[in-house]
Amino acid sequence: MQTLRVNGYDMAYLDVGQGQPGAAPLVCVHGSLCDFRIWSAVLGPLTARHRVIAVSLRHFFPDHWDGVGDTYSIVQHVDDVIAFIERIEPRPVDLMGHSRGGHICFRVAQRRPDLLRRLILAEPGGELDGTLDPNYKPGPSPLAARIAASAEVIAKGDVDGGLQIFMDALEGPGAWKRLPAAQKQQLRDNATTLIGQTRDQRPPFSRSDAEAIGTPTLFIGGANTRGTLPLVLRALATHVKGSRTEMIAGATHPMFEQQPQRYCEIVLDFLAG
Numbered sequence: 001m002q003t004l005r006v007n008g009y010d011m012a013y014l015d016v017g018q019g020q021p022g023a024a025p026l027v028c029v030h031g032s033l034c035d036f037r038i039w040s041a042v043l044g045p046l047t048a049r050h051r052v053i054a055v056s057l058r059h060f061f062p063d064h065w066d067g068v069g070d071t072y073s074i075v076q077h078v079d080d081v082i083a084f085i086e087r088i089e090p091r092p093v094d095l096m097g098h099s100r101g102g103h104i105c106f107r108v109a110q111r112r113p114d115l116l117r118r119l120i121l122a123e124p125g126g127e128l129d130g131t132l133d134p135n136y137k138p139g140p141s142p143l144a145a146r147i148a149a150s151a152e153v154i155a156k157g158d159v160d161g162g163l164q165i166f167m168d169a170l171e172g173p174g175a176w177k178r179l180p181a182a183q184k185q186q187l188r189d190n191a192t193t194l195i196g197q198t199r200d201q202r203p204p205f206s207r208s209d210a211e212a213i214g215t216p217t218l219f220i221g222g223a224n225t226r227g228t229l230p231l232v233l234r235a236l237a238t239h240v241k242g243s244r245t246e247m248i249a250g251a252t253h254p255m256f257e258q259q260p261q262r263y264c265e266i267v268l269d270f271l272a273g
Contacts, residue, residue: 001036001062006083007076012036012062013055013084017047024094024117026271028054029081031099031125032147032197033166033190035061038098042256045264050094050271055084057101059196061189067155072196074100074203078107085115094271096120099229099253103202106236109215118271119217123229123253124236131207132235143169143228151194159191160184166194171252172226183257205232210239217243218270220263222251229253244270 003010014036019025026046030038036054046052057077059065065072081104085093095116097105102124109119127144130136146169154162164176167187176184219237221230237245246266248255256263 004084004087006080006087009058009080011055011058011080011084013053015051015053016043017051019051020049023050024090024092025088026050026052026094026096027085027088028052029095029097029101029105030054030057030060031101033187033193035186035190037061037186039256041260042264045261046267049268053088055081059193061186065192067192067195070199072193072199074104074107074200077104078111081105081108082112082115091115092117094118094120096122096267097124098122098256100125106213109213110209113215116215119213119215120220120267120270121217121236122220122255123222123225123233125229126202126232127204128232128235129204129206132205132210132239133231141228147194148198151198154191155195159188162194163187163191170227205236207239210236211241213240218266219243219245220255220266221245221247222253222255222258223247223249225252
């Protein structure tokens with residue numbers, strides 16, 4: 001593990017592999033309740049061809065944050081990822097984000113396309129506005145309401161109880177109990193970040209947002225993912241010009257943990273194109 005000082009914060013990251021000559025570095029951004037360790041199942045295949053740099057966002061493991069303050073937000077994390085990439089050589093980089101990390105990467109591509117060669121969004125998290133969703137209603141989404149309920153329980157000291165609410169909402173009843181011990185501990189290590197996420201105030205995706213993305217983009221989804229995430233993926237993919245979409249059979253939202261070989265095949269094929 002290494003750290004890099006960005007925007008007054010020591011961002012932790014893993015820097016693995018040399019990469020083939022001429023290959024751009026692949027920067028990986030995790031989602032909610034995760035950190036750079038989430039990519040461990042795919043590091044081997046990816047580093048055979050690419051230098052892989054997996055970051056832990058502000059306030060995630062190895063940081064142990066108390067959930068207090070206003071420095072946890074989509075805006076802050078986008079600023080941090082941009083500042084981090086600006087320090088990487090060579091550029092432009094390939095950028096890959098999962099879930100909330102996909103939302104962050106999307107916003108990086110909006111603001112600083114000059115930093116990116118290719119963009120990979122694995123079920124980016126977020127909401128759609130009325131230009132992409134005819135059923136759009138202002139206010140918190142059902143998932144945001146579950147996150148708030150989970151964060152409230154965690155803030156009271158019942159970490160496992162709060163995480164069970166979150167995981168069961170995302171993956172279905174009993175999801176938390178079925179998780180292996182190591183995955184449960186990783187979620188516990190980042191549990192307080194859900195408190196910050198209730199104050200995220202991330203803007204919904206719009207059609208003009210999607211149409212503004214000029215970076216070659218790959219969307220990846222789990223064929224069995226529940227809820228709004230597949231709706232967001234399809235809506236964005238429809239309006240990001242020239243984008244490609246791949247769905248992984250037998251997988252849900254943590255697709256690269258469930259089907260790492262197939263996930264890497266898709267990513268490496270796209271990056272080689």
